[in-house]
Amino acid sequence: MPSGQILLADDDAAIRTVLNQALSRAGYEVRSTSNAATLWRWIAQGEGDLVITDVMMPDENAFDLLPRIKKLRPDLPIIVMSAQNTFMTAIKASERGAYEYLPKPFDLKELVAVVGRALSRPRSPSNPTPSSDNEDIPLIGRSAAMQEIYRALARLMPTDLTVMITGESGTGKELVARALHDYGKRRQGPFVAVNMAAIPRELIESELFGHEKGAFTGATARNTGRFEQAEGGTLFLDEIGDMPMEAQTRLLRVLQQGEYTTVGGRVPIKTNVRIIAATNKDLRVLIQQGLFREDLFFRLNVVPLRLPPLRERVEDIPDLARHFFVLVEKEGLSRKQLDVEAMDRLKRYRWPGNVRELENLIRRLAALYPQDTITGAIVDAELDAQPMALPQPAGKTAHASPSEGLSDAVERHLAEYFSGYRDTLPPPGLYHRILREIEGPLIGAALAATRGNQIRAAELLGVNRNTLRKKVRDLELMVVRTSR
Numbered sequence: 001m002p003s004g005q006i007l008l009a010d011d012d013a014a015i016r017t018v019l020n021q022a023l024s025r026a027g028y029e030v031r032s033t034s035n036a037a038t039l040w041r042w043i044a045q046g047e048g049d050l051v052i053t054d055v056m057m058p059d060e061n062a063f064d065l066l067p068r069i070k071k072l073r074p075d076l077p078i079i080v081m082s083a084q085n086t087f088m089t090a091i092k093a094s095e096r097g098a099y100e101y102l103p104k105p106f107d108l109k110e111l112v113a114v115v116g117r118a119l120s121r122p123r124s125p126s127n128p129t130p131s132s133d134n135e136d137i138p139l140i141g142r143s144a145a146m147q148e149i150y151r152a153l154a155r156l157m158p159t160d161l162t163v164m165i166t167g168e169s170g171t172g173k174e175l176v177a178r179a180l181h182d183y184g185k186r187r188q189g190p191f192v193a194v195n196m197a198a199i200p201r202e203l204i205e206s207e208l209f210g211h212e213k214g215a216f217t218g219a220t221a222r223n224t225g226r227f228e229q230a231e232g233g234t235l236f237l238d239e240i241g242d243m244p245m246e247a248q249t250r251l252l253r254v255l256q257q258g259e260y261t262t263v264g265g266r267v268p269i270k271t272n273v274r275i276i277a278a279t280n281k282d283l284r285v286l287i288q289q290g291l292f293r294e295d296l297f298f299r300l301n302v303v304p305l306r307l308p309p310l311r312e313r314v315e316d317i318p319d320l321a322r323h324f325f326v327l328v329e330k331e332g333l334s335r336k337q338l339d340v341e342a343m344d345r346l347k348r349y350r351w352p353g354n355v356r357e358l359e360n361l362i363r364r365l366a367a368l369y370p371q372d373t374i375t376g377a378i379v380d381a382e383l384d385a386q387p388m389a390l391p392q393p394a395g396k397t398a399h400a401s402p403s404e405g406l407s408d409a410v411e412r413h414l415a416e417y418f419s420g421y422r423d424t425l426p427p428p429g430l431y432h433r434i435l436r437e438i439e440g441p442l443i444g445a446a447l448a449a450t451r452g453n454q455i456r457a458a459e460l461l462g463v464n465r466n467t468l469r470k471k472v473r474d475l476e477l478m479v480v481r482t483s484r
């Protein structure tokens with residue numbers, strides 16, 4: 001049975017009762033209070049083996065209290081709970097030396113597990129990282145999925161660990177890499193980003209490690225590489241799956257030995273760079289195909305961070321949309337609001353381009369529409385005008401010619417869809433995903449062809465009228481098609 005005394009501070013009596021019960025049942029002795037002053041008195045008297053505190057208390061903000069506690073009793077673990085679930089709350093908790101941050105609401109089992117871990121860890125004080133005083137990081141989203149990311153980031157801030165960020169295009173991988181740098185130990189050093197997909201393959205090694213004069217045709221002078229530029233700071237290797245094999249071998253050596261040579265050079269150069277890598281590909285598939293070194297993967301994948309696609313956290317869309325409207329207002333465009341239907345449309349859309357696509361849409365809405373309120377019909381028109389319903393290789397657009405058979409057109413779309421993933425496969429669940437995507441446009445086309453007459457559209461499609469009515473309601477197609 002675990003043991004220890006827990007000091008609990010929260011001004012919400014119901015929360016105190018629930019936590020008190022759960023922790024007592026787990027074997028701990030609990031003292032609880034509604035205010036910071038009492039908590040501080042207990043701590044100053046030397047009581048308690050662990051503190052659980054809410055951030056907002058009537059007499060003091062726990063973030064102001066934390067540094068005092070850390071000074072007086074550096075090895076007393078503190079767990080901070082908060083209902084203000086932003087990235088900054090997680091970061092502040094970490095900066096002020098909290099052992100763990102739990103966004104409300106949380107699972108009681110998780111709390112008991114965290115308490116158990118905190119009390120059984122070796123007693124070395126968790127040093128607060130110096131405050132960055134940078135309130136500017138625009139990581140938006142309070143969904144459970146983003147909370148997980150914030151907590152992971154907060155834990156990573158005081159470390160130099162190599163991080164591998166995965167996620168679809170536009171999910172914020174670079175933004176997260178920057179946050180890790182801006183709030184981490186190396187924030188005084190440079191942040192250097194290199195996109196493997198954007199550099200010609202034959203130049204990647206020289207780009208990363210630099211080259212000597214005469215190392216290859218066209219190398220007319222010595223050139224510093226990105227490693228050298230990132231010395232003392234962070235090197236962000238974006239689209240790492242596109243790194244050619246030879247460069248992978250060289251990178252692996254740097255990670256193993258902490259030194260490298262320039263292209264054409266002989267003298268080993270010591271390096272002190274924190275690596276953050278990112279990819280929207282499944283590196284395990286690339287490994288199977290012999291395109292990515294497994295040993296390099298393990299070196300890079302020390303801490304994996306998966307950023308969820310926007311469609312898995314639609315509850316973040318209102319905050320993100322608001323944030324982007326404020327951003328574009330600063331750029332001189334007028335601020336707008338979205339009506340209920342518009343917001344609803346955004347939540348139902350599947351966002352293949354994720355947050356970047358939403359950002360671009362908001363920018364278009366702000367630039368193109370004079371009205372203050374954006375309606376569902378406007379959003380529909382803009383989303384329909386997007387060139388990509390399915391991801392396609394750059395530079396290609398797909399238009400079915402009237403003479404082309406439907407199955408030919410579908411086949412061509414699918415071939416392009418697959419080739420958009422180049423050497424990998426699309427995410428699993430394709431059958432239902434594709435059928436779901438086809439269903440909306442098909443019903444929409446039938447309704448348009450019958451001028452919104454659901455009885456005739458049902459005949460045309462060969463489905464039951466009630467089935468069609470239900471589908472129309474679910475897909476909200478009627479509003480869209482007849483309002484044009």
Ligand SMILES: Nc1ncnc2c1ncn2[C@@H]1O[C@H](COP(=O)(O)OP(=O)(O)OP(=O)(O)O)[C@@H](O)[C@H]1O
Pocket residue numbers: 138139140141167168169170171172173174175176238280320323355356359
């Ligand atoms: N959580 C977020 N809050 C606010 N803005 C975000 C968020 N996530 C992404 N963005 C914005 O969306 C855009 C795309 O993000 P970013 O470039 O970091 O994505 P990415 O995953 O690195 O994309 P790619 O794989 O295509 O390089 C950026 O303008 C970024 O500022």
